[in-house]
Amino acid sequence: LFFGKHALSTSRDVLKWAKRCAKSEQGFSIEQYDRKQIALVHGDALLVQRLRSEPERLVVAKALADALQTSQLSGEDPHTHYLLKADDTLAQAAHNACVAPTAALMRLVALVNSALDVLEPVLLVGEAGTGKTTACALAAAMSGAQLKVINCHLHSEAADFLGALRPARSSNQDGPLFEWVDGALVEAMRAGHWILLDEINLADDAVLERLNSVLEPTRTITLAEKGGENDVEEIVAAPGFRLLATMNPGGDHGKRELSPALRSRFTEIWVPPLSSRQDKTALVAAALLGGKNSELSQRLDVDLPILCDVMLDFDDWCHSSETNLLNLTTRDLAAWGHFTRGALTLTSMPPWAALGHGAALACLDGIALLVGGGTNTDTCRRARKAAEVALVSAASARGLDPEKLHQLQMALVWDAQGPVSAMNCETSFGVDPFFIKT
Template sequence: MRKSYDKTETEMSENVTRDEASLSVRKADIGAEFGLDGLKGVSIEVPVFDENCQYLVKQQNDYVFDEHMLRHIVSFLGKSSGDALYLYGPSGCGKTSMVMQTAAVLKWPVVSLTINGRFELSDLIGHPTIVSNELVFVHGPLARAMKYGYILILNEIDLADAAELSGLNDVLEGRNLVVIQNNGEVIKPHPDFRMVVTANTCGRGSRGTYHGTQLLNAAFLDRFRFIRCDYMSHDEELKLLELVAPELDAGLLSDMVKVASEIRKSHLDPMPNHIYMSVPMSTRTLVRWATLTVAYSYESDPVDAALLHAFAGRLSEEESSYVLRLKSDVMAGVTDNL
């Protein structure tokens, strides 16, 4: 006999589904809770969940919020108006982490899935499985988020087949999710349910850096708000590095940010004296470079060794040589217009 997975009766229920709806609603003072003066007076209503909910995200104390982006994300979370949110931009610029850390501060549970070329809609809805010799249905991320009012994040959405994604159109319209595999269970979208997708492209595919991205269906894309994300400003990235690698001199950290910026320019809009860089240096990689520099204190040149392992080691010989030379020029103060 097939049973609903929601009534937690088994060990697997305890480990996988301690799902629950919100206990109440509260008014969140965004400026106060995020510590940003520019957002004073901005407030939204957010659901309140049990503090033991397993889908609450751990807050990173060293996370640096982009105030402008935060305002847009908070606006969406506070009132989606029936839309989903599509965040797109270069790899490693913080699309997913921005939403995750916003949810962490607001204590709003998140379920997420990273899409790949073999993605099927059933990955989101769920599947039957055997638990304690009984066949039960395990709800997937979409079904769970819709039922309990969580934030659903789908990463790398532009890697999915457009035909498979069309199965989400009804959900994006605010209609019920019918789970045929679970005896036709009908899941009504919870008022607090939010869907956010991230991608490197805006759904138009890419012939360059982001191989495997797909041209997405216009009807699917018509159901989203689109926000372009980019790398942090110099001052924001410097602030982040000072938090994750306080052992390093502020001047060195500033030079690291300058190197990253020049590499991005060489990727997006190479100048005559720059070679084309096939890969930009993401904020994620920049942080790795700084933390490895601290860890490699035993090296004769920890900055170079860390740069090689964090970034340059995966490049072509020509690009790797250029990056190391660029780093030397920046740190010697001989580059122009940095």
């Protein structure tokens, strides 16, 4: 606590910890956890879940348990108990968003809810495609709150958050030439909405430091930019206002870490990459079905488990391949599943042909960009051929019958060689089997 910027925690963390423990009966039942365990769960959420290294997490978790003279947390993730009262709400929100409520996502939503329950601003840190924005959207949907999103970038200005003077739209010629228009953050504070600052570390430090007062427990901001002696206004956030932010780790494509002063005001949560096969299976199945689509579920009744297994086997091959050209993310897997579902819904092609076309769109067609050359380079052709063979081999290893395996192979050949000439008629235009209505 007293090692300055090198400390694991700050005085703010200690105060947050105490505030959470004071409200612990709203999150846990006393019969299930004693007070020491409740304090340990809150301390784990604040101090352990921000750490990005698993060995560090284990060391700090043990130190917390030893300091509180209680047993370490084990078994089912205790943070998900925050969702016991709203389990049906989470399932409904996930269904509406066509998202699989995986164990990893439930943990993340639980940690977000535990912070927002005591009005703490939340910062989610993790690689692209780990579900940071999805977790924020689900948490807002569970609470019935309106979520506003600000996409931060290198040229973000304070006016994007707070507002600015704009040319007046009034038809009164004697009125002022300019009028103040609130920014998205001020609008959310007045209305009690939730706001998400996406990729917050892309914005300049000078801009972000303007938000410091909003991140304090008082949750206020003074609009000195309005100008005039009597136009300085102090905004106090409405009770329903919540602030969330996401960012990729520093060093990821030139992105940087936040300043210590700003970072300490957030409750930081590390979002690890999705690694559980069970969670990935649920994610792929949700992408393929798009919710409880009874017609598509019946059509894929036999093929769905094998489709999921083949996609994940191919994902395993990509991460273990010596070429290291195809580094599939969860977004790639979801896009693959979404395209396959769309092809099945809008065309009459069989599932395995749709899977092959989806693989080309989400994975194979991007190889040329990864090798830095055109589509005719030898390296690109060899890498694509190896990936095609790996996908077909994964399907064959799962016992796919010859007819379905042939459908998959023909789809890959179609995408590799390019389609035949386009067909145009009075009602549609396209190339078989893809058409759009004219």
